[in-house]
Amino acid sequence: MAELTLIEAVRAALARALEDDPSVVVLGEDVGLDGGVFRATDGLWQRFGERRVRDTPLSEAAIAGVAVGLAAQGFRPVAEIQFQGFIHPALDQIANHAARLRNRTRGRLTCPMVLRAPYGAGVHAPEHHSESIEAVFAHIPGLRVVIPSSPARAYGLLLAAIRDPDPVVFFEPKRLYRAGKETVTDDGTALPLDTAFVAREGRDLTLVGWGAALKECREAAETLAGEGVEAEIVDVATLKPYDAETVLGSVRRTGRCVIAHEAPRTGGFGAEIAARVAEDALDVLRAPIRRVTAPDTIPPLPRLEHLYLPSAGQIAQAAREVVAWR
Amino acid sequence: MAELTLIEAVRAALARALEDDPSVVVLGEDVGLDGGVFRATDGLWQRFGERRVRDTPLSEAAIAGVAVGLAAQGFRPVAEIQFQGFIHPALDQIANHAARLRNRTRGRLTCPMVLRAPYGAGVHAPEHHSESIEAVFAHIPGLRVVIPSSPARAYGLLLAAIRDPDPVVFFEPKRLYRAGKETVTDDGTALPLDTAFVAREGRDLTLVGWGAALKECREAAETLAGEGVEAEIVDVATLKPYDAETVLGSVRRTGRCVIAHEAPRTGGFGAEIAARVAEDALDVLRAPIRRVTAPDTIPPLPRLEHLYLPSAGQIAQAAREVVAWR
Amino acid sequence: MAKTPPGTERTVARFEIRARGYLTAEGEPRGALPSFAEDRDQLVRLHAAMTRTRAFDQKAVALQRTGRLGTFASSLGQEAVSVGLAAAMRPEDVLVPSFREQGAQLWRGVRMEELLLYWGGDERGSDFADPAVRQDFPVCVPVGTQYPHAVGVALAFTLRGEARVAVVAGGDGSTSRGDFHEALNMAGVWRLPVVFVINNNQWAISVPLDRQTAAQTLAQKAIGAGLPGEQVDGCDVIAVRDAVGRAVERARAGEGPSLIECVTYRLSDHTTADDATRYREDREVSRHWAGEPLKRLRAHLGRAHGWTKEEEEELRARIHAEVEAAAERYLAIPPQLAASIVAHIHAHLPPDLEAVRARLAEGGDG
Amino acid sequence: MAKTPPGTERTVARFEIRARGYLTAEGEPRGALPSFAEDRDQLVRLHAAMTRTRAFDQKAVALQRTGRLGTFASSLGQEAVSVGLAAAMRPEDVLVPSFREQGAQLWRGVRMEELLLYWGGDERGSDFADPAVRQDFPVCVPVGTQYPHAVGVALAFTLRGEARVAVVAGGDGSTSRGDFHEALNMAGVWRLPVVFVINNNQWAISVPLDRQTAAQTLAQKAIGAGLPGEQVDGCDVIAVRDAVGRAVERARAGEGPSLIECVTYRLSDHTTADDATRYREDREVSRHWAGEPLKRLRAHLGRAHGWTKEEEEELRARIHAEVEAAAERYLAIPPQLAASIVAHIHAHLPPDLEAVRARLAEGGDG
Ligand SMILES: Cc1ncc(C[n+]2csc(CCOP(=O)(O)OP(=O)(O)O)c2C)c(N)n1
Ligand SMILES: Cc1ncc(C[n+]2csc(CCOP(=O)(O)OP(=O)(O)O)c2C)c(N)n1
Ligand SMILES: [Mg+2]
Ligand SMILES: [Mg+2]
Secondary structure: EEEHHHHHHHHHHHHHHHOOOOOOOEEEOOOOOOOOOOOOOOOOOHHHOOOOOEEEEEEEHHHHHHHHHHHHOOOOEEEEEOOOHOOOHHHHHHHHOOOOHHHOOOOOOOOEEEEEEEEEEOOOOOOOOOOOOHHHHOOOOOOOEEOOOOOOHHHHHHHHHOOOOOEEEEEEEHHHOOOEHHHOOOOOOOOOOOOEEEEEEEOOOOEEEEHHHHHHHHHHHHHHOOOOOOOOEEEEEEEEOOEEEEEEHHHHHOOOOOEEEEOOOOOOOHHHHHHHHHHHHHHHHHOOOOOEEEEEOOOOOOHHHHOOOHHHHHHHHHHHHOOOOO | EEEEHHHHHHHHHHHHHHHHOEEEEEEEOOOOOOOOOOOOOHHHHHHHHHOEEEEEOHHOOOOOOHHHHHHHOOOOEEEEEHHHHHOHHHHHHHHHHHHHHHHHHOOOOOOOOOOEEEEEOOOOOOOOOOOOOOOHHHHOOOEEOOOOOOHHHHHHHHHHHHHHOOOOEEEHHHHHHOOOOOEEOOOOOOOOOOOOOEEEEOOOOOOOOOHHHHHHHHHHHHHHHHHOOOEEEOOOEEEOOOOOHHHHHHHHHHHEEEEHHHHHHOOOOOHHHHHHHHOOHHHHHHOOOOEEEOOOOOOOHHHHHHHOOOOHHHHHHHHHHOOOOO | OOOOOOOEEEEEEEEEEEEEEEEEOOOOOOOOOOHHHHHHHHHHHHHHHHHHHHHHHHHHHHHHHHHOOOOOOOOOOOHHHHHHHHHHHOOOOEEEEOOOHHHHHHHOOOHHHHHHHHOOOOHHOOOOHHHHHOOOOOOOOOOOOOHHHHHHHHHHHHHHHOOEEEEEEEEEEHHHHHHHHHHHHHHHHHHOOOEOOOOOOEEEEEEEHHHHHHOOOOOHHHHOOOOOOOEEOOHHHHHHHHHHHHHHHEEEOOOEEEEEEEOOOOOOOOOOOOHHHHHHOHHHHHHOOOOHEEEEEHHHHHHHHHOOOHHHHHHHHHHHHHHHHHHHHHOOOOOOOOHHHHHHOOOOOOHHHHHHHHHHHOOOOO | OOOOOOOOOOEEEEEEEEEOOOEEOOEEEOOOHHHHHHOOHHHHHHHHHHHHHHHHHHHHHHHHHHHOOOOOOOOOOOOOHHHHHHHHHOOOEEEEEEEEEEHHHHHHOOOOHHHHHHOOOOOHHHHOOOOOOOOOOOOOOOOOOOOHHHHHHHHHHOOOOOOOEEEEEEEOOHHHHHHHHHHHHHHHHHOOEEEEEEEEEEEOEEEEEHHHHHOOOHHHHHHHHOOEEEEOOOHHHHHHHHHHHHHHHHHHHOOOEEEEEEEEOOOOOOOOOOOHOOOOHHHHHHHOOOOOOHHHHHHHHHHHOOOOOOHHHHHHHHHHHHHHHHHHHHOOOOOOOHHHHHOOOOOOHHHHHHHHHHHOOOOOOO
């Protein structure tokens, strides 16, 4: 048991996986001696050697494609893409190969690989370093999409992702990498990969979010609590497969749903969540669903990124509106 | 005025654009002498020359990236990606450059390019030839996403896309390429790029679809009409920017909404449409929203693809259920 | 700072691309043959495999023309590439094909009816039954994406300390794809046991080689990754078998990756969906029939090893029967279960898909 | 069939990579200099530009360290590359930079305060005011993605019949990206007026060159695309200016694209967010200070052209003042309007975004 930051929890999970399973191989740009630009792999190269913790050339497509080959051979590659904004060249290999290999071969070849990437804005990073494009991946059949929101979740979900027999993309909220510590028991216990978590209980409305946005959801819930409004927060840590039941269960109790995400609104994963509620829980909805998201624009450069990210204030305001509805 | 198939309408629009505007350049694999694998560019090479109708090497990333460079110089490249399933390598250039150039430079450089690609299943094509991933593009800020559903729409929308000052992806329903003819007046008149079309009027429910799925929507509407149910069909030809008002207006009249698309359900663009209705027209909804889509799986190889595509029967059944609700 | 010695200019690297060929277009040896090619049995095996590949292709095209197969890519005129490369591999090696290596797949143990099933539109065709090929990759349609897979497979071999080699194949067009270069480069850095075989059949659908690249050879594409590259006459199965064999054994010995360009010509349309008369002259095609690989080896076999007309006829009859029987088996394979469209997408189906599966299993639609 | 003449083996292509350098690390000419380098004024201009680039970098790093700039990539030790390539271009040519070519950008007319604004986190920094650079591309962060843009720009020049050239720059790491190879190859097929300049500073963040590629030189990466590739001492601005100049003029004359590898060393951290002591020895860095480009040219200027200490001091003082004034201007630039986060995403804002824009313009949040 230790108090860890999110990035330390990622590192602990990687170390645990490397330790427990000789088929685990970590690869990516600067993951070796440098320990990753965010230090996710700090010390792993020294501990597990350059064969299993492997610096790659600057080739995102090949990183993903090589992972497919390794995985087809029974290895469990855990590849790092340095920032989510640079994952696009890997998309072909992810969508057209990793996610399909099992289906294409009726299970003869499989692809137990993980692609990790830090995502999201709010750390004053340079251009192309603030993306939040999880929705793109959640639309790819055959892929799992996981986004932890805390150190303990990061640890348990990453272990689960590595052990899963199918490809998983694992997006880490870089804004939370060092935002706080949480008790993490490094005993190799994985979390379920298909379960949303109720992060806070409340009767008046359901706040749905994931990753870094959970922070603003929590802050909004605190504010609202001061106003006598109790928000239930559901952390959709596994976007795909999406655990509709947990969200629906909560909405059935509260009758109201506000969804928050960092990604641009149109086609964000919030749309899927809203659609599922509108399909399956319309009868209990006492107010329109509200999405609090970034606008449909590119993440601004640092000076104005605060205007882009959905704020706790905006979430609280949306919550007030749905609670006051009619 | 002529009776044209959809592919002929595409070709007529390309020819018109090349004729009218010397800055238009057509490029892609096999678009030259061969006239494109679907013959979209048949005869254009002969008529406009190899400088303006240009075979490229087999390099999707560079096709998109070169188009960005051309567009930044004031040309209007119209690039063909041979099948939508091969567009992934171009995504980096589309999302990280084409869609951003105006924003990144505050309008100093712009990117008036079009990327055309045939999409969709149902033509017994080989593996990776049946994709329908429009939702991925509709989530990219700065991009326009257009999908015609008929020859006349193809003609007018493609001209509009080519004339638009910003990048547009234009996905052509290959299943409809030769499925029927329509009167097309080749007079250079473009259609609006931000307007959904009411393809059929009806009072009982709103059927929302685009591209090839419009065919099944129409068939379903015919069946339903025989049962006394009048479906209004909205063709969301421009997914992005999404014309919410036309859909909402229809749903406000009918109180019921069924959305049909070929893409896998989770994170498909149907989710966005459902979310918008649930946000903005909840009060008028008399039944849950229903999505009729492909399941969350890879388009099957030809023998079973009919089980994958949403059928007119499924759409009609969903319509009956929402009409009979409560 | 560059470590430039005195003098303003000097040569820092030199490369040359060597080309090999053993048989002329007429099947005459140009010189001494590699030792395996002195062995009649080995040559007969190569000849039989090429004949079998051609017969298979013909049958597949015929099935397509009569509506019993989907789009199909014949390897007409390029049989020496896929047969030669497969003959150079050991069973425990892994093949990562593109979509025109049926010759290699058949040699290694993929069944004809499996290939037909795949091209006939049924995923089970990629679930190869023979244990010898269960690690081989299936056909790869997105051009060039197969190369990194082979690098990953080779890395797996290295990590496990196995003396196995990954062999990956692709066309001239595929060398314009970024994946190809990223894979070559990564294989080079890690000195992995992988052999890249390029079937330069002069065309990528309608795009001829000189519109595909300004490089004089495709073999020289290895240079940028620091790999050895070599060109062979791809219509000479002896040359292909020899060059790939040397490359495979170098790789197996830990001496790293290499690239072999096999110069061939696509005598058929690109696929059954293509009409090559739209973009190339019949004359050009006819000209290339002269050096086609089967005739060439047969001529040599006849002259040097007394291969008789009777043997040839017996072989053809045997293969004809084999292909017909495979086609029968293919046509008799019962359809896949409806539920199979979702059953294999994850190891553990989430509830939504489980529901779809159940509905399909009950005969409902998706 | 390959047109193989008699004999089983022959050489079909030969390549060599030549390297050039005019000044030794100590600034001694190795031989005759290119003619422009006989002209004191031209050398002084190059020297001034490199000095200016270094001063700018230092100021930017200082601003970052004091919280007034975001992450910044210094070009310390590599000033000769960006200055040399810019000096070889004409104003009407187009520069497509990566993120370490501030020397080239400043030379061509981008203002210091614009670069600071960009790295300070404000998009207006890429809206270059000087008409001379309004067609230049902005900094490119996704490594390697800039290469195809330059090919497109060059194609535009060709289509319009303009005698202009696109010059694109990138690092050693960027040569591992597929985009680089696709761009090289397409430029080769179409013989476009584009020059690829590689700043081989030996490191891609923490990945040293020998883990990046097995190629002995990066210049040889041109061979696979059929382009000429050449290596120069990238710490010798005369060599860079000369080689890029020849390449640019070849391109302008319609003789096609080429690649110049400039061998340098990254004396700084990768960016201000990096700590290079984690992965490389101080000793290695110190060693490379010996040949750094400014000292080298200054020594030559002194010896061959009587460049005095006074002139040097006067130059430095002038540049210091210029940089300080630019920093002041940068710091005084009023913030962008809130609404700007959506205002430039489309030429015509759709209603949703128009509403966001209006809300932001009224001081509300997005
Ligand atoms: C990435 C990608 N782009 C386009 C296609 C469509 N396509 C299929 S084969 C082919 C040409 C391939 O040429 P080459 O690599 O020379 O192989 P060959 O067909 O000649 O064997 C093209 C363009 C594809 N399958 N994948
Ligand atoms: C596609 C992509 N992958 C990763 C990164 C993160 N990154 C930024 S610079 C860099 C190294 C670049 O090395 P090199 O090309 O040698 O240029 P240098 O920084 O040395 O000038 C990396 C990995 C990126 N910006 N883009
Ligand atoms: Mg070919
Ligand atoms: Mg570098």
